[in-house]
Amino acid sequence: MRRRRLWAVLAGVTLVGGCTDSPIRSTNDLGPALPATVLPPIITLRASGPDPQVLHIYEGRKVTFRNADSRVWEIYGDVHPDHKGPCPEMNLGALAPGESREVLASNAFYALCFYHDESAPSSQARAGLIVFY
Numbered sequence: 001m002r003r004r005r006l007w008a009v010l011a012g013v014t015l016v017g018g019c020t021d022s023p024i025r026s027t028n029d030l031g032p033a034l035p036a037t038v039l040p041p042i043i044t045l046r047a048s049g050p051d052p053q054v055l056h057i058y059e060g061r062k063v064t065f066r067n068a069d070s071r072v073w074e075i076y077g078d079v080h081p082d083h084k085g086p087c088p089e090m091n092l093g094a095l096a097p098g099e100s101r102e103v104l105a106s107n108a109f110y111a112l113c114f115y116h117d118e119s120a121p122s123s124q125a126r127a128g129l130i131v132f133y
Contacts, residue, residue, distance in 0.1 A: 065092060065103070071097065075091075077090030
């Protein structure tokens with residue numbers, strides 16, 4: 001059932017990819033086909049961008065955003081500018097250098113969560129994606 005939902009969402013992203021404000025524009029940007037992580041899922045925010053930029057994770061896990069940059073990151077879910085997309089959990093707000101914040105991936109109705117740094121909302125380098133399984 002989840003795989004069918006994921007493929008349906010991926011097909012929808014492909015069809016409307018050019019209609020969103022997400023800096024990651026197509027399913028080709030979803031990253032390599034890796035198994036979902038079983039390690040503690042951590043997204044490290046660096047000057048060069050989020051690491052990893054695409055995180056594959058099982059639903060129901062907590063994701064930690066850790067700011068290792070020297071500047072504040074303002075993490076918000078797409079769609080920019082209203083941030084009222086399908087992943088309100090991604091609206092974390094400001095993370096100061098050295099600060100970490102967790103978000104619980106708990107909504108069973110989505111499979112893709114795009115997020116970006118509000119200080120550079122059109123920068124693909126300062127945006128990322130979490131793919132839920």
